[in-house]
Amino acid sequence: MSLDDLYRETIMDHNQSPRNRRSLEHPTKTVGLLNPTCGDQLKLDLRVQDGMVVDVGFTGHGCSISMASASMLTEAIKGKSTDEALALARHFKAFLTGTPSPVNLGDLEALQGVSQFPSRVKCATLAHNALEKALSQD
Amino acid sequence: MIEPLVDVSRDFPIFNRRINGYPLVYLDSAATSHKPEPVLAAMDQFYRHSNANVLRSVHTLAEEATTAYARARETVSTFIAATDPKEVIFTRGTTESLNLVARSFGDQFLRAGDEIVLSPMEHHSNLVPWQQVAKRTGAVLRYIDLADDGTISIDAVRRVISPKTRIAALSKISNVLGSVNPIVEVADLVHQVGGVMVVDGAQSVPHEPTDVMAMNADFLAFSGHKMCGPTGIGVLWGRAEWLAQMEPIAFGGEMISYVDREMATWAEVPEKFEGGTPNIAGAIGLAAAIDYLTAIGMDKICHHSQALGEHAFDALREISGVSVYGPRRPHAAAVAFTIDGIHPHDIAQVFDSKAIAIRAGHHCAQPLMQWLGVGSTARASFYFYNSSNDIDRLLDAILETKRFFQR
CATH class of the missing domain: 3.40.640.10 (Type I PLP-dependent aspartate aminotransferase-like (Major domain))
Incomplete structure (x- = not known):
């Protein structure tokens, strides 16, 4: 497994120019998560109206994998229903353990190489865990 | 040249391993040391x-x-x-x-x-x-x-x-x-x-x-x-x-x-x-x-550990974009560093591809990370089985990491 398989161009691009990297002014849901082994910190803000994710932003710091994954996730779920967003997170996590996704994962598919680096899976799923936690709040 | 204090390949079976095609450079002894044959x-x-x-x-x-x-x-x-x-x-x-x-x-x-x-x-x-x-x-x-x-x-x-x-x-x-x-x-x-x-x-x-x-x-x-x-x-x-x-x-x-x-x-x-x-x-x-x-002699080990720590501290400090933490002298066998714009986990990942084992993270010292104003650092640490050649490999890997992430 070479480094280029892990750090694909798409990942480097999201890491260098993250999308939706901002705090929302009026989030309806906010979740902060820590990755205690790495010291990564992520805050995910969601604005949910009528069951739709109308806006999403993230802040924090972490490795290129966790930041790129957060950037890709926010792009993928904006404008989707909360059910679709949760399904995406679930399919993405299964995808990292080798299960093909029935839905289009978009740029997130570039993270496939992470499955070969077990210690980095928690980096790639930090934002997805935050999303699941946020959407399970009332 | 700082040499190991023992015949490493004779005493430590693990150093005969190759990882990703390279001989192991183990710079994580502050986390745990390797075990010699007599143990x-x-x-x-x-x-x-x-x-x-x-x-x-x-x-x-x-x-x-x-x-x-x-x-x-x-x-x-x-x-x-x-x-x-x-x-x-x-x-x-x-x-x-x-x-x-x-x-x-x-x-x-x-x-x-x-x-x-x-x-x-x-x-x-x-x-x-x-x-x-x-x-x-x-x-x-x-x-x-x-x-x-x-x-x-x-x-x-x-x-x-x-x-x-x-x-x-x-x-x-x-x-x-x-x-x-x-x-x-x-x-x-x-x-x-x-x-x-x-x-x-x-x-x-x-x-x-x-x-x-x-x-x-x-x-x-x-x-x-x-x-x-x-x-x-x-x-x-x-x-x-x-x-x-x-x-x-x-x-x-x-x-x-x-x-x-x-x-x-x-x-x-x-x-x-x-x-x-x-x-x-x-x-x-x-x-x-x-x-x-x-x-081996604890006096010799002490001298060797500090020599490697201080050599690494000085060498890392010379590289642009690299920050090194702690005192210059005396500096013990653990050297924490960061590279501007590259997360320590990504540093450790590139190093691993060259079989260089370092630690990245908060090192179970979160209040110290808060005091330093960083989320985490990379850390290279040494023991008597390391040499200054290992530090040369570390320096090469830092340059390569910078090239990789600044491409």
Whole structure:
């Protein structure tokens, strides 16, 4: 497994120019998560109206994998229903353990190489865990 | 050129491995050290030849196991210049040793308003147990201010020591900054106000000669696995007068004297603190490790560790975009660094592709990361099996990491 398989161009691009990297002014849901082994910190803000994710932003710091994954996730779920967003997170996590996704994962598919680096899976799923936690709040 | 102090490929089977096609460069000994053949052989011999439980049975195997376990305690005692092997308590490691002091000595002797002096560079295992005992007793934590390079000055210690100080708990060597703390002077100040000095020796005992009496300590905690011994064995050394007064915290087999339906009395020190079947093979492995280190010479190891630490510190500081933490001189065998714009985890990943093992993260020292103003760092750490060639590989890997992420 070479480094280029892990750090694909798409990942480097999201890491260098993250999308939706901002705090929302009026989030309806906010979740902060820590990755205690790495010291990564992520805050995910969601604005949910009528069951739709109308806006999403993230802040924090972490490795290129966790930041790129957060950037890709926010792009993928904006404008989707909360059910679709949760399904995406679930399919993405299964995808990292080798299960093909029935839905289009978009740029997130570039993270496939992470499955070969077990210690980095928690980096790639930090934002997805935050999303699941946020959407399970009332 | 700084050479290894031993024939590495003869003594350490793990260094004959190749990882990702490259020979292993192991720069993570502050996390755990590798195990030389004599340690592996001693533990293997025990299990194959003498395996039995200690203290209780009279059969030949039990006699051999008990003798070997007692001899291991004597070996440790001599190694740290303790006055009596009974002052050596075997634990699972530094964490359990420090928890034992906090739970037993702390709960027994701390009152509301008493003060515990710590530094912000402490490993969580010399910090969280004190937070917890403070919660239970109403004692207060006082933190020594660090100088800009992370060192501790005696003036800064004086500012936090008061007549209320009951305990000062300090690492001898920082696992992140590579700084060497003035234990003897701090212990003097603490003793003047009637307090006790607890020393976290996890990073110092493997790397330098240790003399608990000269150190002026009341308690010293360290782990076997960072000094070529196996995991799961460590030591709490304590002054006999304190250990005699302290209550045990784990109750059960082999730690009692008399038991009836309602009550029990305790065995003598050290058995009082070693409830249950101890890690016999671990203690034997630790003793073999001590024999191995002693044969090399702790003075030589100390000189070698510091030479590598200081060489790495200087070399890393020369690279643009790299920040190095801790003092320039003296600098022990752990060197923490960051590269602008590249997360430490990504650094460690690129290094691994070249078979260079470093640690990335907060190093179980989150308050220190907060003080440094970073989320995490990379850390290279050295032992007597490393050479300056390993540091050359480290420097090449840093340049390659910068190229990779700045493409």
